[in-house]
Amino acid sequence: MALGLVAHMDPQAIALGIDAQSSEQAIRLLAGKLEALGYVKPSYADAVVKREASMPTGLPLGQAVNVAIPHTDPQHVIKPGVALGVLSRPVDFANMEEPDEAVPVGVVFLLAINDKDKQIDMLQEIMEAIQDPATLGGLARARTFGEVRSLLG
Amino acid sequence: MTRQKTILFACGTGVATSTAVNATVTEAMKARGLTFNAMQCKATEVPSMAESVDLIVATTPISASVTKPVIKGLAFLTGIGKDKALDDIEAELRK
Numbered sequence: 001m002a003l004g005l006v007a008h009m010d011p012q013a014i015a016l017g018i019d020a021q022s023s024e025q026a027i028r029l030l031a032g033k034l035e036a037l038g039y040v041k042p043s044y045a046d047a048v049v050k051r052e053a054s055m056p057t058g059l060p061l062g063q064a065v066n067v068a069i070p071h072t073d074p075q076h077v078i079k080p081g082v083a084l085g086v087l088s089r090p091v092d093f094a095n096m097e098e099p100d101e102a103v104p105v106g107v108v109f110l111l112a113i114n115d116k117d118k119q120i121d122m123l124q125e126i127m128e129a130i131q132d133p134a135t136l137g138g139l140a141r142a143r144t145f146g147e148v149r150s151l152l153g
Numbered sequence: 154m155t156r157q158k159t160i161l162f163a164c165g166t167g168v169a170t171s172t173a174v175n176a177t178v179t180e181a182m183k184a185r186g187l188t189f190n191a192m193q194c195k196a197t198e199v200p201s202m203a204e205s206v207d208l209i210v211a212t213t214p215i216s217a218s219v220t221k222p223v224i225k226g227l228a229f230l231t232g233i234g235k236d237k238a239l240d241d242i243e244a245e246l247r248k
Contacts, residue, residue: 055165055196055213059231069230071169096170096212097227116168116193123173131232 005125006152013083016143023093024049027070030083030110039112044076058093058103065140066103067130068093071111080119083110106140158246159190161206167195170212174226181239187246208245
């Protein structure tokens, strides 16, 4: 399916086969990439981790692989972008709607958003990817950028 | 013609998932022949803004003190239960 999402992604902000032990580790690894690439301020990683604790972003999809979309307030963002993390083994995020529930997550889209009116396309493309079982299943197994590009290109 | 209703879209930051949900609901309601005024805010701002809107669509839990109808927006992110949520929104807009 043609999502066009890959056009919004920096190949260097894609991490495949991550060995993370916790949601915080996964977030910090991806946030480090966005920071190194100039998308976010040094304050971003802590802000995302803190926000995830009070307002989590795990999305239960009723599939073997679920998704989380961690993000934080615009003041920590320099320019819009998204990092993609595919985990070798799922880690628990809390459910966005029911924060007491754990959601095992295998695919993480870490969002850097600073202007709601300019990132609608990117957000909709991410939602489309999340809602398509074939795309999501393919992402969960992806180990090369080429595979990601063919799924999200 | 009845007064145009206002939907308040809320999420943790007021810029991310509420934007995606707003765009999806706006398109879907347009297809059903319905328009509305859209506002977005942070979940924490809902209690102070609820009075001026007709309906709230939120991706996060909303304070129980809010008396306006609240529809769960997670369906628009996951795709699960999306048609039902759209039907609920349409019913509120047609009231």
